[in-house]
Amino acid sequence: MGDRVCIGIVNDGTISALLAMDFIHIARDSKAQFSHMVQVANIGLTTRSRNVVVKTFLETTDADWLLMVDADERLSLDTWFKLINSAHHKERPIVSGLVFAAFFDDEDLLRPVPTIYRMNELTGLQPMDDYPKDELIEVDAVGTGCLLIHRDVLLDLQKNATPNQGKDWAWFVEGAIEGTYFGEDSLFSKRLKSLGYKIHAHTGAILPHQNNFGSTKDTTLQCVKSPSNKIKSRRVDCSLAINLPALILRSNQWR
Secondary structure (H helix, E strand, O other), rough: OOOEEEEEEEEEOOOEEHHHHHHHHHHHHOOOEEEEEEEEEOOOHHHHHHHHHHHHHHOOOOOOEEEEOOOOOOHHHHHHHHHHHHOOOEHHHHHEEEEHHHHHHHHOEEEEEOEEEEEEEEEEEEEEEOOOOOOOEEEEEEOOOOOOEHHHHHHHHHHHHOOOOOOOOOOOOOOOEEEEEEHHHHHHHHHHHHHHEEEEEEEEEEOOOOEOOOOOOOOOOOOOOOOOOOEEEOOOOEEEEEEEHHHHHHHHEEE
């Protein structure tokens, strides 16, 4: 993939020092194709904030791809390259990384659950606990913790939005369908599939969380302290598009 990538992130107006360093390492690599960063302060509902990220990306940047990542994750250079090297404008326009959530099992113990899913005819979407290691695979649904998606797909979703959604809220929605509540990630995947798009995930592109709980299937679930030092950034009521690579490369500190 030779196109430019914009990172989109929803946070509380701050960026952790660890994630900021990840962004710096990516921006300093001339082959990384990191173009801009869109940062949106959480404005009440995550679903609404994700829509603002996409709208800002489309209207204020000319990047070809949007990589949405959660603010409490780490994004290594290895994971970055696995994602962008797996993506293809036509064949694989949606590629997810491997992110884990923590859920209680039947014995009331927390376990890491991969947010990549396959459809079961009897039970619906189910997490793929048996995913192959370090492979690019097709899936039926993914979470939004790490999602690389081409601009044309987002424009297509906007074009096919319902009158109620309009053009500004055309991407993410959550709510109940026939008595079952669905989050924005499940319904987003469902809309992509309904328009004929294939969804892929790279199981080697793992994004660990900085806090809460350990986030890989191969490690013991454990509490991890959140870094106490934060890099402050301007809190925004709506959105902020930053040419982060240019800012970093112009800084005397990095010359």
